[in-house]
Amino acid sequence: MSVARNKSTFASWLELLRVPNLLTVPGDPVAGYLLAMQADASLRFSILAVAAASVCFYAAGLLLNDLHDLEIDRCQRPERPLPSSRIAVPEAVIALAILLGAGIGLCATAGLRALLAGLLLVTAIVTYNLFLKNVPLVGALGMGLCRGLSLLLGWAAYRFFTPVSLRIAIAACTLTLYVAAVTVIARHETEKSKYNWRFILPAAVVGAGLVFFRHIAQSPPLMTELAQLVLLVVIVLKTVSAPARTILAGARTPQLVGSMLRTLIPLQAFFILGSQNGAAAWLGGVVVLALWPIASILSRRFYMS
DSSP states (O other): OHHHHHHHHHHHHHHTTTTTHHSSSSSSHHHHHHHSSTTOOOHHHHHHHHHHHHHHHHHHHHHHHHHHHHHHHHHTTTTTTTTTTTSHHHHHHHHHHHHHHHHHHHHHHHHHHOOOOOOOOHHHHIIIIIITSSSTHHHHHHHHHHHHHHHHHHHHHHSSSSOOOHOOOOOOOOHHHHHHHHHHTTTTTTSBBBOOOGGGGHHHHHHHHHHHHHHHSOOOOOOHHHHHHHHHHHHHHHHHHHHHHHHHHHHHHHHHHHHHHHTHHHHHHHHHHHOOHHHHHHHHHHHHHHHHHHHHHHHSSSSOO
16 A cells, blocks of 8 residues: 555646656757857766756756646646645655755856756746746747747857857747747647747748758758658658647647747757757767657656646
8 A cells, every 4th residue: 555655745746747748848948058058069067067057957947936826726626646645745745845946056066057957947937937937928928938048058068258149149049939839839728729920930930940051051061951851851841740740739729838838948959059069969969869759758648847
């Protein structure tokens, strides 16, 4: 009986933290770090520190979101871990504090700039969840800004001072606007899907961002260029076909939102390869892409939206 209860508690925490979502996060700071990294430089521990910190901050944001929406979820989503009392509210509050503390501590190990960037990201997460979430468009941009700042956290962790290059700015803006577009769709997740302008936003944003990124980047080696082109095609097809299938089926949108969020992983890999840092870029791209099928498998069991 005790073993079964422990398994149930563990599964409830995975559900509360939306574990498939967590796999879409570490690629943000990894991309920012590698885009800032000088050619032929070596990787440092700071890239792992900020990747782990970004996961902590994201998980903390999810907990804050569910704590803030507890009364709403008791009416609309009573099966969720907090309203169903499978996880006690004090436990969630303690976990939130631990995650924030761990994330800030990890940022501190990566240097002062990373610490300041981490604190800025925490501020954006708290502001979104407590004040902006229910504000049309502004809330969506606030959510997107959290992902853009997550990428800049990686830039800030790079030991040598580097300005925010145009490539980094485009990557951060693309992530920001893409997540904002997905958030606009997610606002209507309880409704049946009908054709609407919001469904074309993710494809438009990501297509424009990736084409612009490639246009201003130096000509990459042939293998890198081919890999980027494949990723570009896959990303655009995913952002076009997933909404089309959902609309044609007249289905609700949580599965669509989950698919769109998972598409962040190949998007991050595209930017990582675009850093043109040789073996480091290929290693980072392969590791990040390996999270994609894992996130897809986990999404069959755990709610993403």
